[in-house]
Amino acid sequence: MNHVLNITANNTPAVVERLLQVTRYRGYELAGLQLAPRADSRSLNITLTVSGDKPIHLLTSQLHKLYDIQQLELVSAELAVLSA
Amino acid sequence: MKGAELVLQVLQQHGVETIFGYPGGAIMPIYDALYQSTVKHYLCRHEQGGAFSAIGFARASGKVGVCMATSGPGATNLITSLADAMLDSVPVVAITGQVPQAVMGSDAFQEIDVLGLSLAVTKHSFMVRSVEELEATLNQAFAIAKSGRPGPVLVDIPKDVQLAEIDYQPLASHTQKAVSVPTSLANAAKARALIAAAKKPMAYIGGGVHMAGAMPQLQQFLADNPMPSVTTLKAMGSVAKDNTHYMGMLGMHGTQAANLAVQQCDLLICLGARFDDRVTGNLQKFAPHAKVIHVDIDPAEINKVRFADAALLGDMKQILPAISASTNCDEWLAHCATLKQQHGWRYDHPGERIYAPLMLKQLSERMPDNSVVCCDVGQHQMWVAQHMRFSSPRNHLSSGGLGTMGFGLPAAIGAKLARPQDTVITVSGDGSFMMNVQELATIKRFRLPVKIVIVDNQRLGMVKQWQQLFFNERYSETDLSDNPDFVALAAAFAIPGHCITRKDEVEGALEAMFTWPGPYLLHVCIDDKDNVWPLVPPGAANEDMMTEAKA
Numbered sequence: 097m098n099h100v101l102n103i104t105a106n107n108t109p110a111v112v113e114r115l116l117q118v119t120r121y122r123g124y125e126l127a128g129l130q131l132a133p134r135a136d137s138r139s140l141n142i143t144l145t146v147s148g149d150k151p152i153h154l155l156t157s158q159l160h161k162l163y164d165i166q167q168l169e170l171v172s173a174e175l176a177v178l179s180a
Numbered sequence: 181m182k183g184a185e186l187v188l189q190v191l192q193q194h195g196v197e198t199i200f201g202y203p204g205g206a207i208m209p210i211y212d213a214l215y216q217s218t219v220k221h222y223l224c225r226h227e228q229g230g231a232f233s234a235i236g237f238a239r240a241s242g243k244v245g246v247c248m249a250t251s252g253p254g255a256t257n258l259i260t261s262l263a264d265a266m267l268d269s270v271p272v273v274a275i276t277g278q279v280p281q282a283v284m285g286s287d288a289f290q291e292i293d294v295l296g297l298s299l300a301v302t303k304h305s306f307m308v309r310s311v312e313e314l315e316a317t318l319n320q321a322f323a324i325a326k327s328g329r330p331g332p333v334l335v336d337i338p339k340d341v342q343l344a345e346i347d348y349q350p351l352a353s354h355t356q357k358a359v360s361v362p363t364s365l366a367n368a369a370k371a372r373a374l375i376a377a378a379k380k381p382m383a384y385i386g387g388g389v390h391m392a393g394a395m396p397q398l399q400q401f402l403a404d405n406p407m408p409s410v411t412t413l414k415a416m417g418s419v420a421k422d423n424t425h426y427m428g429m430l431g432m433h434g435t436q437a438a439n440l441a442v443q444q445c446d447l448l449i450c451l452g453a454r455f456d457d458r459v460t461g462n463l464q465k466f467a468p469h470a471k472v473i474h475v476d477i478d479p480a481e482i483n484k485v486r487f488a489d490a491a492l493l494g495d496m497k498q499i500l501p502a503i504s505a506s507t508n509c510d511e512w513l514a515h516c517a518t519l520k521q522q523h524g525w526r527y528d529h530p531g532e533r534i535y536a537p538l539m540l541k542q543l544s545e546r547m548p549d550n551s552v553v554c555c556d557v558g559q560h561q562m563w564v565a566q567h568m569r570f571s572s573p574r575n576h577l578s579s580g581g582l583g584t585m586g587f588g589l590p591a592a593i594g595a596k597l598a599r600p601q602d603t604v605i606t607v608s609g610d611g612s613f614m615m616n617v618q619e620l621a622t623i624k625r626f627r628l629p630v631k632i633v634i635v636d637n638q639r640l641g642m643v644k645q646w647q648q649l650f651f652n653e654r655y656s657e658t659d660l661s662d663n664p665d666f667v668a669l670a671a672a673f674a675i676p677g678h679c680i681t682r683k684d685e686v687e688g689a690l691e692a693m694f695t696w697p698g699p700y701l702l703h704v705c706i707d708d709k710d711n712v713w714p715l716v717p718p719g720a721a722n723e724d725m726m727t728e729a730k731a
Binding site for chain 2: 109110113114117121153154157158160161162163
């Protein structure tokens with residue numbers, strides 16, 4: 097099942113590696129990645145699509161801990177279930 | 181001033197007086213600044229040892245530990261220790277030199293991508309690109325290392341940044357504000373209701389309690405809500421010694437009473453612990469009748485491996501009083517007391533040879549109050565957890581999550597420097613001891629009165645035990661019977677020592693070790709057939725413990 101995450105992150109050199117490292121280590125596959133600097137170039141807008149059989153909260157809770165992640169929003173269908 | 185001098189200024193502002201490290205080309209400017217600094221540097225003999233000393237310092241004191249290394253091999257040698265700090269949530273700041281930015285990315289001499297290597301083993305890591313950002317980065321590193329769930333932070337500083345000039349005025353007062361931990365008590369009422377309704381409550385205590393500074397709140401909680409308690413390896417010493425309902429460590433080598441009671445309880449109150457696989461055994465069969473209250477500072481631990489009926493996130497000091505409810509479980513307390521009585525340790529070991537559990541019990545009874553015991557990894561580590569008692573988790577330093585052999589000796593160096601007034605003892609095995617044996621040179625150089633007890637079965641004992649039980653007695657590469665003469669080895673570092681082989685020698689040998697004013701090595705030879713019991717075999721539920729009689 098694919099999950100789409102909208103992420104705002106500090107535009108630091110290793111931030112994308114950090115996202116991908118956590119995604120791989122926690123057992124999810126990368127299914128898509130888009131990123132663009134915001135107007136001030138200090139932040140990045142990232143859309144990360146991952147697939148995996150495990151509940152997605154196991155990934156989002158770990159990604160939230162990354163120091164360079166400012167905001168993380170799950171935009172797939174599971175959102176309603178998670179926030180309930 | 182130069183960036184290198186600024187580094188030491190900022191360290192001092194954070195109260196750092198002790199650092200562990202090893203110099204090299206890319207960190208020479210910082211070592212040059214150190215030459216005239218009041219910060220005391222302790223030269224390790226391998227960067228892994230230096231970083232373990234920083235961990236020992238941090239764990240024994242509650243402060244941030246600091247270590248330094250040069251680029252390339254210096255930095256890669258830190259990796260194992262950073263991983264250890266990561267898995268045991270230890271606040272450490274590691275500073276590495278890096279080749280000058282002009283040659284970065286060119287495979288320069290002693291250049292390696294340390295930032296890339298750090299991703300899996302640190303809470304966060306920085307590469308400093310200019311001297312102007314150096315102060316703020318170091319401040320952030322300290323803040324991250326000790327905030328929330330603590331952990332290691334690495335700061336990689338290229339040589340040109342260390343050499344760059346900056347006009348720097350230290351702020352008059354730079355005391356760090358204590359950051360309040362966001363705490364949600366939204367589920368406190370639910371937790372209180374669960375506790376009030378429970379007939380068989382059980383407190384499952386992890387390292388997060390003492391790291392939150394919540395030891396007094398824990399004792400109060402257990403006094404106000406009498407219930408049995410168990411601890412993880414990292415939390416040994418959390419429950420006051422006079423608490424009669426404490427049942428010991430749970431898990432793979434936990435006490436039978438602790439494991440049986442946890443399997444039978446109807447409410448498990450998990451405080452600053454994470455349902456590690458060495459704790460739960462077969463997860464599906466772990467505490468099968470229990471509802472769970474989970475209190476932690478790290479949201480990612482909630483529902484990670486075990487569903488929590490009520491979860492509370494944040495500051496343990498605030499949460500424990502908020503979930504206090506009156507328990508009424510006298511029958512359960514009596515039942516648990518019976519379990520403890522039925523499954524007490526036995527020390528009636530036949531023969532003349534030294535029985536490690538008994539020797540460690542004698543050591544525990546004889547060591548001065550508030551002694552710090554630093555373990556390595558393996559059979560001796562589990563015997564220490566089973567047979568020694570501690571008055572605080574800061575007195576029992578054991579590599580839990582990563583299970584890193586070679587931890588004990590350097591960790592003891594750090595502990596001794598953090599708490600010079602307290603006795604510090606390394607209990608190691610003949611396998612583990614050799615993994616950072618070079619740190620004997622650090623003990624020699626600084627005349628550190630660390631007591632070293634080597635429990636020697638001439639085997640890589642824990643692996644041998646598993647080979648015996650689960651691999652048809654095929655003892656692949658676990659025979660260490662050609663060990664060096666450990667007493668002679670210590671003598672080469674001007675450390676006196678003594679070797680014992682018989683039970684009746686133990687008391688006198690311990691007396692001699694504690695009476696000697698300096699470092700001392702006690703080599704304790706034991707039978708290679710002695711194993712660690714009980715043991716929950718892989719895949720089994722925690723009530724299915726193997727004992728010596730059954731094996």
